[in-house]
Amino acid sequence: xxxxxxxxxxxxxxxxxxxxxxxxKNDQNWFDADLSxxxxxxxxxxxxxxLEAYRQTxxxxxxxxxxxxxxxxxxxxLRLFDTPIGVKFRVKxxxxxxxxxxxxxxxxxxxxxxxxxxxxxxxxxDVEPTNxxxxxxxxxxxPEDEKPILYMNSEVGNYKIIGKSSAFLSLALPAIVxxxxxxxxxxxxxxxxxxxxDWRSRWIRFATSLPGSDELPNTNxxxxxxxxxxxxxxxxxxxxxxxxxxEFWRDEL
Amino acid sequence: xxxxxxxxxxxxxxxQFLDELKTNPNAEIPKDLLTFPGYFETIDDEIEIMPYKFxxxxxxxxxxxxxxxxxxxxxxxxxxxxxVALTAFYFDVLCPIEKNGQRKILKRARxxxxxxxxxxxYRHLLLGSYLVxxxxxxxxxxxxxxxxxxxxxFTDVDEQILAYQELVTNRSVVELTTRLYYNxxxxxxxxGAQTKGVGSPRRFVTILDQxxxxxxxxxxxxxxxxxxxxxxxxxxxxxxx
Numbered sequence: 178x179x180x181x182x183x184x185x186x187x188x189x190x191x192x193x194x195x196x197x198x199x200x201x202k203n204d205q206n207w208f209d210a211d212l213s214x215x216x217x218x219x220x221x222x223x224x225x226x227x228l229e230a231y232r233q234t235x236x237x238x239x240x241x242x243x244x245x246x247x248x249x250x251x252x253x254x255l256r257l258f259d260t261p262i263g264v265k266f267r268v269k270x271x272x273x274x275x276x277x278x279x280x281x282x283x284x285x286x287x288x289x290x291x292x293x294x295x296x297x298x299x300x301x302x303d304v305e306p307t308n309x310x311x312x313x314x315x316x317x318x319x320p321e322d323e324k325p326i327l328y329m330n331s332e333v334g335n336y337k338i339i340g341k342s343s344a345f346l347s348l349a350l351p352a353i354v355x356x357x358x359x360x361x362x363x364x365x366x367x368x369x370x371x372x373x374x375d376w377r378s379r380w381i382r383f384a385t386s387l388p389g390s391d392e393l394p395n396t397n398x399x400x401x402x403x404x405x406x407x408x409x410x411x412x413x414x415x416x417x418x419x420x421x422x423x424e425f426w427r428d429e430l
Numbered sequence: 431x432x433x434x435x436x437x438x439x440x441x442x443x444x445x446q447f448l449d450e451l452k453t454n455p456n457a458e459i460p461k462d463l464l465t466f467p468g469y470f471e472t473i474d475d476e477i478e479i480m481p482y483k484f485x486x487x488x489x490x491x492x493x494x495x496x497x498x499x500x501x502x503x504x505x506x507x508x509x510x511x512x513x514v515a516l517t518a519f520y521f522d523v524l525c526p527i528e529k530n531g532q533r534k535i536l537k538r539a540r541x542x543x544x545x546x547x548x549x550x551x552y553r554h555l556l557l558g559s560y561l562v563x564x565x566x567x568x569x570x571x572x573x574x575x576x577x578x579x580x581x582x583x584f585t586d587v588d589e590q591i592l593a594y595q596e597l598v599t600n601r602s603v604v605e606l607t608t609r610l611y612y613n614x615x616x617x618x619x620x621x622g623a624q625t626k627g628v629g630s631p632r633r634f635v636t637i638l639d640q641x642x643x644x645x646x647x648x649x650x651x652x653x654x655x656x657x658x659x660x661x662x663x664x665x666x667x668x669x670x671x
Contacts (some may be wrong), residue, residue, distance in 0.1 A: 187643075187644075227646075227648075227649075229648070231595060231596075231599065233507060233545075233551060233552075233561065233595060234507075234552070234561040234562065234564070234565045234592075234595060234598050234599055235507075235565070235599070236565070236595070236599035236600075238648060259504035259505035259506075260504070260505045260508075262508075269646055269648075271646045271649065275649075277645045277646045277647075277649045277650050277654070278644065278645060278646070279642075279643075279644060279645055279646050305546065307545075307546045308438070308510060308511065309510050309542075309544060309545065309546055311445070316546075318546055318547060321595075326546075328546050332438050
């Protein structure tokens, strides 16, 4: 029974403390979850642990037993998901019994597949092919509360090759970085660079770690716009985008 | 029509047709869109899609679910060209000719699903209904507040609940939405269900968002969530019409 009282001091579980891998069984998508680092959190042993897999309106919930004795269910088949692309997970720890009080949570944990396993840490920007861009070659999408996705037009050629081409890198990448930083520091008015579970903090950390970069100005909007411009310029320099463009242009001539 | 999808060229042609409708509400859908091989490709020529005149979103969703299940298609919710072919086939149902003899064209997302856009993918008139039905396949009656209208109508109840993946997939929340805003006697939304004030679907979603910070709403029953709601929802909870 839910009782009416305010309780919002739930614990935030770090993404690094949960690892969820895709497992293929007879051409079906299953998963396994490493929750061993949850022991770092101080939560009641009897509290309940659930994993939820989701994408669009598909949602599945898996009961992993109690916090003090986590036991994965036998059936970890992602049967509602025909493909693993874009599947995310939530971890929830709730109070024992029928109280349904949320004690700890982690959202938007990516499913690690052979495609993205090479990067042991989550990339700043996910890339997904799509056939819905019409005459656009790429578009930056911002899913709810999650890091941006670079959508690549799959109907103009191999999106992986296009994405690595010197033409795309030199012309599109600065605009992509600019758009993302604008979203973070102007629209979201975000300035925290300490919470590495938040994509916006990770992007600010990335920007301020570029050689020659300044700290993010506090509130003045013009200063922030200048900071974005400076950051994009430093990024282009670091990635040698002028040289990349010249290489593309030379090939064209 | 055979089970199939538009080609990229067919998508362009359909897109042009939608543009044309904005300036010419009498424009006719290209007759060869679903027959010319340059515009349309068959997925399974043994499956024939029937030209039904569906009365509700539930009817169309039920039919599409049986169609998709029998076809064995996978990852269908991301197959944009398939959905647009269906949209073209059922265009008279999804964009009916009104009494003045003209069609009233809605935003593109109603006819071409934006599956990469989490804010808008559910707005497609067919895909949105299908996804709700499939999510609540064990008991579609639970989702009647989202499926009771005609296929071309998208209400504010739909807009509010479907915009949040955590809500539309939650059985108790969807059951409560139907309890609050659907009248089983008239098989329609209750009077006032599409207002924006107290007790409205917008307020309902705002309140649920606050609850979700504290409670695991997926584990709660419909009655438990109902008992948490403030009094402003009483007029819908207690009303039958």
